[in-house]
Amino acid sequence: MAEKSWADRTFQNLQENSMTFDVVFQRIISFMARNPRGNYRLMIGTDSQVHPQxxxxxTGIVIQNKGKGAWACIRKTIVPRKMLALHEKISYETTLTEEVVSLFTEDRKNTMIDIVLPFIYNGATFSMEGHIDIGSGSRNRTSEFVNEMVARIESTGIEPKIKPDSFVASSYANKYTK
Structure with missing residues (x-):
């Protein structure tokens, strides 16, 4: 069986399996349309876990309406080897996040912005964040990669977040890697 291209891989959550990205995007739009006056953060991040084989x-996608709930899903990618080199693993996590971010085309971003736009003077907001499972603390083994990975996420046009603010990668995605 041929390996699926990354754009063909499906997403899932506790309610639904095998969602295409088009379905995921419609779920996000529906979630936002329920309360167009909301404060929305679209957050994308990836975490990984090395297993024996x-x-x-x-990769998690979370659309949060601050203080009023969230909708989320994940996409699983399996690399058929133990990826032990830390830079390779962190770099691949960032690549997978970048790939999902790239699915949010300008048209799709504008569709999301158009939901809140009539209400921005009433406090409605929309932002996009790329969550990277790295920290800048001196005791953190990933700190030497922070500048590189932050620059990569910034180049996609969204706001990078690192620990402790990168909870989509370090908490939500992490719990599905086990």
């Missing part, structure tokens, strides 16, 4: 990568 493979490495599991989970």
């Amino acid at each position: 493979h490495t599991t990568f989970i």
Whole structure:
């Protein structure tokens, strides 16, 4: 069986399996349309776990309406080997996040912005964030990669977040890597 291209991989959550990205995007639009006056953060991040025969990568997408709930899903990627080099693993996590971010085309971003736009003077907001599972603390083994990975996320046009603010990668995606 041929390996699926990354754009063909499906997403899932506790309610639904095998969602295409088009379905995911419609779920996000529906969630936002329920309360167009909301404060929305679209957050995308990836975490990984090395297992004996493979490495599991989970990319999470979370649309949060601050103080009023969220909708989320994940996409799983399996690399059929133990990926032990830290830079390779962190770099691949960032690549998978970048790939999902790229699915949010300008037209799709504008569709999301158009939902809140009539209400921005009433406090409605929309932002996009790329969550990277790295920290800048001196005791953090990933700190030497912070500048590189932050620059990569910035180049996609969204706001990078690192620990402790990168909870989509370090908490939500992490729990599905086990």
